[in-house]
Amino acid sequence: MNNKITTLGGYIHEYQKSVSDPPAFWSTIAESFYWRKRFDKVLEWDFHKPEIKWFLNGKLNITENIFERNLFERQNQPAIIWEPNNPKDKEKVYTYGELYEEVKLFANMLLSKGIRKGDRVVIYLPMIPDLTIAMLACARIGAIHSVIFAGFSVQAVADRVKDAGAKMIITADSVYRGKKKTELKNIIDEALDNCDCESVKEVLVVKNTGEKVNFVEDRDIWLEDAKKGISADNRAEEMDSEDPLFILYTSGSTGKPKGLVHTTAGYMVFTSFSFKNIFQYSDGDVFFCTADIGWITGHSYIVYGPLLAGATTIMFEGSPTYPDAGRLWDIVDKYKVNQFYTAPTAIRALMGYGQKPFEGKALGSLKVLGTVGEPINEEAWHWYHDHVGKNRCPIVDTWWQTETGGIMISPLAGITPTKPSYATLPFPGIQPAILDKKGKEMNDNSVEGNLCIKYPWPGMARTVWGDHKRFKDTYFSTHKGYYFTGDGVKRDEDGYYRILGRVDDVINVSGHRLGTAEIENAINEHPLVVESAVVGYPHKVKGQGIYAFVFCQELSTGGIEGIKTSVRKGVDKIIGPIARPDEIRLVDGLPKTRSGKIMRRILRKIASGETDDFGDTTTLLDPDVVQRIIDNSCEKKYEVKEDKK
Ligand code: WTA
Numbered sequence: 001m002n003n004k005i006t007t008l009g010g011y012i013h014e015y016q017k018s019v020s021d022p023p024a025f026w027s028t029i030a031e032s033f034y035w036r037k038r039f040d041k042v043l044e045w046d047f048h049k050p051e052i053k054w055f056l057n058g059k060l061n062i063t064e065n066i067f068e069r070n071l072f073e074r075q076n077q078p079a080i081i082w083e084p085n086n087p088k089d090k091e092k093v094y095t096y097g098e099l100y101e102e103v104k105l106f107a108n109m110l111l112s113k114g115i116r117k118g119d120r121v122v123i124y125l126p127m128i129p130d131l132t133i134a135m136l137a138c139a140r141i142g143a144i145h146s147v148i149f150a151g152f153s154v155q156a157v158a159d160r161v162k163d164a165g166a167k168m169i170i171t172a173d174s175v176y177r178g179k180k181k182t183e184l185k186n187i188i189d190e191a192l193d194n195c196d197c198e199s200v201k202e203v204l205v206v207k208n209t210g211e212k213v214n215f216v217e218d219r220d221i222w223l224e225d226a227k228k229g230i231s232a233d234n235r236a237e238e239m240d241s242e243d244p245l246f247i248l249y250t251s252g253s254t255g256k257p258k259g260l261v262h263t264t265a266g267y268m269v270f271t272s273f274s275f276k277n278i279f280q281y282s283d284g285d286v287f288f289c290t291a292d293i294g295w296i297t298g299h300s301y302i303v304y305g306p307l308l309a310g311a312t313t314i315m316f317e318g319s320p321t322y323p324d325a326g327r328l329w330d331i332v333d334k335y336k337v338n339q340f341y342t343a344p345t346a347i348r349a350l351m352g353y354g355q356k357p358f359e360g361k362a363l364g365s366l367k368v369l370g371t372v373g374e375p376i377n378e379e380a381w382h383w384y385h386d387h388v389g390k391n392r393c394p395i396v397d398t399w400w401q402t403e404t405g406g407i408m409i410s411p412l413a414g415i416t417p418t419k420p421s422y423a424t425l426p427f428p429g430i431q432p433a434i435l436d437k438k439g440k441e442m443n444d445n446s447v448e449g450n451l452c453i454k455y456p457w458p459g460m461a462r463t464v465w466g467d468h469k470r471f472k473d474t475y476f477s478t479h480k481g482y483y484f485t486g487d488g489v490k491r492d493e494d495g496y497y498r499i500l501g502r503v504d505d506v507i508n509v510s511g512h513r514l515g516t517a518e519i520e521n522a523i524n525e526h527p528l529v530v531e532s533a534v535v536g537y538p539h540k541v542k543g544q545g546i547y548a549f550v551f552c553q554e555l556s557t558g559g560i561e562g563i564k565t566s567v568r569k570g571v572d573k574i575i576g577p578i579a580r581p582d583e584i585r586l587v588d589g590l591p592k593t594r595s596g597k598i599m600r601r602i603l604r605k606i607a608s609g610e611t612d613d614f615g616d617t618t619t620l621l622d623p624d625v626v627q628r629i630i631d632n633s634c635e636k637k638y639e640v641k642e643d644k645k
Contacts, residue, residue: 003029005277008415011428018428019455025429026054026458030269034069035060036238039265045456047483050476053242054266054458061236062245062268062304063140067100068236070310078312081286082129083331085176085318092129096310099133104234106137109227113202115168117142117237120199120247122166124157124184126150126175127317130206130223131293132303134170139245142237146247146259149294150175154187155522155574158195159256160249164465165199170223172208178322185213241265247465248296250402251515252474253486253505259465260402267300267405268308270459274406274427275305278396279368280413285338286365288314290328290346295512296402297372300459301341305406320346326357329388333361339413340388341370341398343511347380347388348541358387368413370396373511374543375499381420399423399499401485402513403475405459408432409497422498431455434491435479450503451489452482505600507536507544512578516600519546519581522574526567528552533590533598534581537607545582547607549629552586560586560638583607588634589625591617602626 005011018025023042030039039058045051074096082092094102115121121143125131131147138145146164148157161169169192174183185205192200203220205213245264249257281287287306291297293315306313314335320328328350332340350357369389376384376397385395395418398410408430409423410416416424426432433441434449442449460483464471478484488500502508505516516534523532532550539545550567564584571580591599602614611630617623628634 003032003273003276004280005412005415005428006280008417011412011415011425014428015426019431022429022455026269029273030055030058030265030458033060033065033268036064039241043456047456047476047481050472052456052460052462054263054456055241055269058241058265059238060241060265060268061140061142061239062264062308063103063136064236065268066136066307067096067103070096071100074310077310079307080129080132081312081314081335083314083316083318083334085178085322087323087327087330094129099136101232102129102133103136103140105227105230105232106133107140107234108232109230110137110141110143110168112230113168113226115141115143117239117243119143119168120164120166121145122161122164122169123147124150124169124171124188125206126172126177126182126184126208127292127315128172128175128206128208129315130170130172132315135246135293135299135303136307140234140236142239142243144244144247146249147294147299148249149292149576150182150184151292151294151576151578153573153576154190154194156257156576157187158191158197160259161191161200162195162197163249163256163259164247166197167199168202168204169200170204170206172206173213174209174211176209177317178319181209183213189214189216239264242462244462246299248299248402250296251506251513251518253515254517257515257518258467258470258474260461261463261465262405262459263462266458266460267304270406270457271300271305272308274459275301275311276309277412278398278407278410278427279339279341279370280415281306281309281311281339283310284312285367286312286314286335287339287341288316288331288335288337289341289370290316290320291341291343291372296405297341300406320350321353324357325350325353326359326361329358329361329363332363332366336365338365339368339370340366341372343373344371344376344380345374345510345541345543347371347376347384348543351380351383352541355387363388363390366390366393368396369393370398370413372398372400372407374508375501376421378420394418397421397423399487399497403461403485404457405461408453408457409499419496422492422496424496426497429457432489432497433482434489435482439479445491445495446493448488448490448500450479451485451487451497451499452479453485454482456483507546509536509539509544509546509578510542514546514575514579518575519548519571519579522571522579523548523550523567523581525574526570528554528563529567531590533600533603535600535604535607537583537604539582542582546579547583547585547603548581549585549587549590549603551588551590560635585629585632586635586638587625587629588637589622589628591625591629592621593619594621603629606630
């Protein structure tokens with residue numbers, strides 16, 4: 001499979017082709033895949049409905065495009081290199097041939113358990129090879145996988161399992177990341193106790209740490225037992241291009257997370273094509289993405305994109321600072337990594353350790369560096385470029401979203417001239433548009449506004465699981481006829497794009513996408529909390545930190561600190577530690593309009609320490625509340641009471 005752009009002229013040419021005749025452009029790329037039956041039409045779309053269909057009536061299986069199509073050349077080439085949390089443990093390498101056998105056996109095991117095409121299987125696993133194998137096994141039989149990040153806790157898991165109507169859950173006993181242990185099986189037990197998820201018939205448990213877990217009779221089974229006596233002879237299920245491949249939940253500005261649905265053929269074509277071109281992957285290269293597969297970055301650029309392209313992809317179980325801050329560089333040297341892809345938050349965290357972690361590390365194999373998940377500040381960009389890339393590796397700042405399936409705006413490594421903190425230019429096939437507040441598209445350069453996309457691309461999500469109206473309302477209603485991303489953007493005088501961050505109530509904390517409403521709901525579960533408002537604020541390492549303004553009726557014993565600790569614990573339990581507020585301020589009211597809407601704009605300013613100009617506050621029900629929050633008078637009042645006790 002070629003389809004590789006290698007020069008700037010080539011990019012400009014391909015881009016123009018992709019815009020002047022998108023179906024012809026994508027059809028050529030799709031031709032290089034293996035179809036049981038070729039598609040008979042490239043695209044049907046309507047952003048008003050919305051309805052998007054790519055490669056209509058094509059029949060295929062994505063795993064045949066990973067294995068059967070690649071095997072002839074790659075039988076003995078490593079597909080996955082798994083690096084364990086503890087560097088003293090041994091790595092595992094799966095060649096394409098070995099992975100193929102594992103996936104087929106796992107697929108047959110799922111069939112033996114009654115899992116069929118269209119059934120949903122929740123995968124709640126840490127970064128161990130079984131995670132990838134389980135995903136591919138689902139895809140092989142046409143079951144829809146829904147991976148839940150193993151850092152999510154009880155309520156977050158329960159909500160997702162219930163919404164997806166999962167028939168089976170695949171989990172592990174427990175896992176260590178760094179020194180921290182997470183008891184995954186216990187979380188599943190608690191989640192299933194707390195939700196009426198009758199759909200779940202079976203829980204498969206991977207023996208990972210070997211620690212003791214409780215088993216529920218007739219529901220739970222060890223994976224190793226389930227696999228006993230199962231053959232590895234398996235022919236893949238035939239899927240339609242538009243059959244769902246997976247559901248992945250992501251946070252929005254309101255309510256519960258939504259399950260974005262990605263379908264088979266479009267996602268396959270888009271992830272593979274973008275992977276090869278943006279990272280300029282060449283045969284034999286070793287690719288290392290540090291994301292967790294529980295997020296879209298891991299789905300598209302640890303699993304599907306690289307494996308479809310016949311690449312060698314690293315799966316790292318551990319954390320960048322365990323056992324020390326040189327761990328990622330050890331891995332780069334150990335496997336002679338050529339392309340390295342991470343989040344700005346990791347770069348900023350490692351910057352704090354100075355030069356020592358680089359001692360004795362050559363990093364000479366690196367050719368390309370990538371970032372994703374949040375805007376990268378110039379300081380971090382330069383540090384990455386100078387100290388990791390040794391001034392010779394291009395950086396690809398890749399902008400995209402769970403909803404987009406793959407990278408949308410990004411340099412092509414070594415081809416597009418870069419500019420720190422700019423995602424630069426759209427990938428072929430992507431037609432960005434910047435809209436002003438009134439919804440008018442601005443066609444000039446040097447403009448700022450809402451980032452929209454005005455033409456479909458194969459990798460885009462097709463719906464929200466079980467709630468197509470929500471899909472329409474969230475993405476296709478703000479600007480009619482456009483897909484609205486939720487991000488603000490600037491296009492500079494050269495036509496380069498710079499992402500400015502979310503314009504809604506979604507925050508990117510350490511590269512993790514969270515909704516402020518979800519965090520508020522978790523805080524409000526606390527028995528003493530009346531209501532709360534959560535906003536993001538600039539954080540040196542995390543990009544954005546979580547600031548919670550919490551209105552409590554009264555303080556229990558333990559006082560101010562006691563209540564803050566228990567609020568944090570509650571969030572840990574309900575969503576997971578990734579959503580734990582960095583700052584909590586107890587207040588005796590929130591700035592609300594007369595219609596009861598919280599004016600977050602004001603809280604965002606207070607959280608960022610900008611208290612000089614709040615703009616128009618005349619619509620506030622109780623304007624004095626703003627000053628009381630700034631003065632922290634509520635906490636002070638309680639402190640006085642505490643003193644008197
Ligand atoms: C943000 C992650 C600036 C953006 C793949 C987007 C970025 C959200 C970048 C999606 C980037 C992602 N520069 N911001 N290079 N990449 N974002 O769904 O706000 O977890 O809307 O997908 O991350 O987060 P998600």
